[in-house]
Amino acid sequence: MRVLVLHNHYRQAGGEDVAVRQEVALLRERGHEVTVFERDNSEVHADGLIPKARLFAETVWSKQAYTAVCELIRRARPDVVHVHNVLPLLSPSVLHAAWSRQVPVVQSLHNYRLICPGTLLRRNGANCFDCVGRSTWRGVLHACYRDSRLASGGVVAMLETHRALGTWRRVTAYIALSEFQRQMLIRGGLPADRLHVKPNFVAWPYPVREGAGSYALYVGRLSPEKGVQTLVEAWIRQNTIPLIIVGTGPLEPALRERVSASGANIELVGFRPPHEIAQLLVGARCLVYPSELHEPGGLSAIEAFAAGVPVVASRMGALTDLVDHGRTGLHFGAGDTAELIAAVQAVTPEASVRMGCAAREEYLVRFTPDRNYDLLMGIYEPLLRSNSPWRS
Numbered sequence: 190m191r192v193l194v195l196h197n198h199y200r201q202a203g204g205e206d207v208a209v210r211q212e213v214a215l216l217r218e219r220g221h222e223v224t225v226f227e228r229d230n231s232e233v234h235a236d237g238l239i240p241k242a243r244l245f246a247e248t249v250w251s252k253q254a255y256t257a258v259c260e261l262i263r264r265a266r267p268d269v270v271h272v273h274n275v276l277p278l279l280s281p282s283v284l285h286a287a288w289s290r291q292v293p294v295v296q297s298l299h300n301y302r303l304i305c306p307g308t309l310l311r312r313n314g315a316n317c318f319d320c321v322g323r324s325t326w327r328g329v330l331h332a333c334y335r336d337s338r339l340a341s342g343g344v345v346a347m348l349e350t351h352r353a354l355g356t357w358r359r360v361t362a363y364i365a366l367s368e369f370q371r372q373m374l375i376r377g378g379l380p381a382d383r384l385h386v387k388p389n390f391v392a393w394p395y396p397v398r399e400g401a402g403s404y405a406l407y408v409g410r411l412s413p414e415k416g417v418q419t420l421v422e423a424w425i426r427q428n429t430i431p432l433i434i435v436g437t438g439p440l441e442p443a444l445r446e447r448v449s450a451s452g453a454n455i456e457l458v459g460f461r462p463p464h465e466i467a468q469l470l471v472g473a474r475c476l477v478y479p480s481e482l483h484e485p486g487g488l489s490a491i492e493a494f495a496a497g498v499p500v501v502a503s504r505m506g507a508l509t510d511l512v513d514h515g516r517t518g519l520h521f522g523a524g525d526t527a528e529l530i531a532a533v534q535a536v537t538p539e540a541s542v543r544m545g546c547a548a549r550e551e552y553l554v555r556f557t558p559d560r561n562y563d564l565l566m567g568i569y570e571p572l573l574r575s576n577s578p579w580r581s
Contacts, residue, residue, distance in 0.1 A: 191268050196279075254280055268293075304373070405431055
């Protein structure tokens, strides 16, 4: 099979960029011919009125990306074009490029971009559903994208122009990361019969935990929506086992100052590469996932499952389905420090071992590369049978 993958990298690399890289490797390891066309937000230099206007227009329709993808299709002759992020340098013009060459399009939705200008269903520190199922123009008023009305205007112009053109209803198949995300996207107007669920996966060449572990672990971005402030305040109120926080982000200076002043049993270790995170998981009693937004997926929770570590997670978004309360971990109310501490205290050494074994079994059933490959082929193969001019 020949697959053309299209992706616009973020300026600050995150889970979506990792997921794209892993999926490309998965296909190549199994003998498929994968061509990757990428742009990077580090290329964006929009200082001044004219460059900003040019970026605004390119976000809606990039002639350069359209032409480049048409030429790639001519040369690579893909059976499927698999699209990930298109904002801002690729734009939805790449979808039209594929259709103009009669190649089916699969689009992975790693967030809520097509129904929410800010991508997270959140604004001003609270969850927001104002645009779900309605016009997204109110996102300009609220400056939902990067706290800028101008930048939000570019995103909203892209969303509404292509909604009017019927672009979103012409994608051959969409991939959501969870059933929660799928249902939210259906509420937002995407066609239910084209929305498939394929979660993230983890290749785990690292050790699996033995024993109960001795500390709680947080791995993720240090930003308000991730609930890390709630986590720190919970530990300051009532120290339990030690807490190790892995990650960087805008809250890091304030959190370091708060932890230092409190004397709480918390260690912020900053960024750590994957092999070091794996080492930390092997020694953890539990992973804490305190997110206060409706997570579409939950990659760090899947990594914990792979290591045989239970997850204490907020009842938000995909986390409610990902973590089976009492079996692979425990839930608590988002933002509730008392319930968070009670949940962590309930993960006794005996409970941690029991739930950790169940978490590892869950990983082996649902989140391995082999399982994910089967799900991806289940989405690709019907498209090849029905519509691929290059097969002949």
